[in-house]
Amino acid sequence: MIKKIIPAVVGLSLLAGCGSNTENKVSIEPKATKVDKAHLYYNGDIIPMSTLQPSTVEAVVEQQGKIVYVGNLAKAKDQFSNIEHVDLQGRTLLPGFIDPHSHFGMVSNTMGQVDLNPPPVGTISSIEQMLAALKAYKAENNIAEGEWIYGWGYDESQLTDKRHPNKLELDEALPNNPVYIQHTSGHMGVANSLALEKMQVSAATKNPEGGMIGRLPNSNEPNGLVQETAMYPFVGHMLQVLNSKQAEFFEQTQDFYAAKGITTAQDGMTDREAIRFFQSQADQGKLKIDLVSLAGFSELESNLKDASLKFKDYKNGFKVQGTKIIADGSPQGKTAYFTQPYLTKVEGCQTDCKGLPSLSQDTLNDLFKLAYKADNQLFIHANGDASIDMIIKAHEVASKALKQPVDKNRRTVVIHSQFVRPDQLETFKKYNIEPSFFTNHAYFWGDVHVENLGKQRANFLSPIVSADKLGLKYTNHSDAMVTPVDPLFTVWSAVNRLSRSGKIIGAEQQASPYQALQAITSHAAYQLFEEDSKGTLEVGKAADFVVLDKNPLTVKPMQIRDIKVVQTIKNGKPIYQINSKATDATQ
Template structure:
């Protein structure tokens, strides 16, 4: 049934404009307090307590939501996501994922259908193909795509976001030939004759993606709206956009301005600019970047995003020891250590928080080294971050704690790629340590959790289940010693995720004075049991005391 919402008359002396009651309220504060009701006024929490005392704060115009035994928690904070990329993938003509595609032939047929539906010369976009799940166990190439699309440019983006495949028409549009050199931090894959095969690795992918038409501010704003609706549907009230500009450059900031001005940002956005957007103004401070308008409680810029290495599943994550399937391959640094350290120092000096993508332990070492050079300022935390942090070692966790470096762990790797990390990429011992939450907690490293959408699906409850159960797609328990309890996992998507962006005074727990951002669940995750966590539904999502999503169903 739909989530109930009604206005009821109560004590006219009350001051709340929004109340929830008759359920369980998990505050997730440090004391672990629980209540049954909550009141809010002007978008912020007024009081948390029992039904009777909270009802006394209601007035004649108060909106009262009856939880009917359901559970309210702080709104989920997604600490690493790509809203524009996500929205574009939702709108794409080709769903290149597995499922539904089992082979390269399946992908080609979907492209062929999109070409039949498209106009002459129209670009065909697809997202989420995964070569390691296709029965062919390979990337598609221009030789596969050209027969069904000789004239329409085709670009298929890998599920990791670190590769793409282009047909000959798309390669021509970007001027890529056999004579085109590999760009810094990337590689153009070539066939036995030296001609481009269609596969573009890391920065080489931008040679084509930067030529895509129709990625103006209006299109990107539509993508933000699509993504926002999906975040809200899964209980996400705040998103860290870790890479504004990766897809559409400065037009992404203009898109945010459009959506904000129209009052259409369903979730709050905390922005981390892709560092290339500051090219030409390396000393720019957060207040100097005004493309998205003045900051408010729905959008603010706080950080810079750098990318140190690639992806483990693409063999471009930079490892100290080689890949199990290719012992001589160690991956690649997209920014060399000295360049990385120089950039981090410059952005830190300008007042930015820095978030650096690091998957392999060699890349993580370079990131920690760069942060360590900054020193520790007296009386404050820099709160610089390592994103994904997949293969971080015990010695590196100790160094991170010593230098107050935070982590945002890509916990869903355990489920979505755990089997392949164990059997192909990393081997059993390194694979069992991916996203080592228990070790990080023991070392004193503060961390949030994320889904990296659209790389994996949004639902935070799935990520919480991954942190607690450590189960792979094939049902294997991967590194159970790195599992954490449900409350720790919940905090990784709420209180600790808010801390990662310096927003803990406003978000992450349900306490008076904080923003009235809540997620209403159909069951209490702390009592549901590990295996039922993924089955819990989001009944409603509330941002600033306003319902932005209302679902239905009970368990």
């Protein structure tokens, strides 16, 4: 469990780092009063993330939740008299991490589900273990007959069985409970017979547009697997069932994010009921971190007509930034949409299997026109290059129809952009579209991508180096619950691009540690139109800090994932700190 924060400002620790000539002056009263007591952070590697190349500064001063000084230590001591000194003791201070894309609500909901993840996240390596875990969960939680049971995180590619479970196996384990288990990708799942019956899926049910219902051999009878749009009824019902526990897990989920150094989190696709819940928590003063949500595209038209829904503006630490569209599926689940086919067998497809677009081109065009007309920022999920082609086309169609420049400062974000082509990256730059990458895939499914897509496509997944050369302000995310919330692991995966088997997936795209840090600090702020208030250590910005026990820029690349978050500070106030023997360093 995450430790509760003690209110005292504690002493922290440093490694030797880069020299710096970065300094921000401050235009406030030169001597702070007792009421306006300031905190001076010094004696550590303070990395402002405000320069194109790595640099450090000697001191940062926080006052009333804002950064009021960045620069020389002696000048800071001279300028402020009523000040509390915080000795970093050699540790590293960075801007608080900004989560470019995860699913805060779903992370919270997993706390009421069975963990079916394979190692190293979980312990499930076979269907037999999965079924045993589901049965044990029912017994341990005294779940009555007839109540829904949910699991999350299974990954058939990591099971010894090398296949999805089916409804018959789930029926045998839990015959009297409706069961739905979510794939780790979040783009498919498996239901047992009772769950299929309750969601009215039968042999007579046709595949929905953009989705697929798995069938038993030589039969139209569902086998339990539902992919993409076919899973929507199951996920929607799951959220209704679990919504009653949202308040119970809300604080715990915030603590979970804060423990990873995150001061701004994202809920990557939020329905209106969840938006109302998040805002109610914010209005009650329950937010420790900032929370940004993306409204679902199915409600786009009604959302834009609702005067009570204000996009892009924080209210008590919560805001709805824009709209999330799902354009295709997952590459490891073989539902991402490509211009070239998968190299391995795709369930439910016989020939020329290229995955599934979730929407038609016409529908995507209409959504873009609707959003762009209202200046509503779009965040579009797209993994395969064919779906990215569709997005570029929709962008062009909407811009032309509305007589808007194609490079208008909309900051449309293509979430994942995993298998974007080099020519598409150039178009992103030309059209002011930004990618949010997902380098964790190199570790979790890099070997699978090589098998399914071939080395050339796999090696160019989430190409941070190429994006950086073009001057794109890319980000890099966890997509939790697809992979764990852990920004430092995300940095590690971007720098090393190492697979589970120890192979490097695309050495040419191995990012520098600084590039990887930009993707969760300064660039992440930019994509959310918050570059004036967050993402770097500069005067006037929020005093959102993370303190690490080691410097990601100076440790060996393979050691980055072992770095610990010592303390997380939001608006000048500690919201997490590691259980440490450090003592108060106030002078």
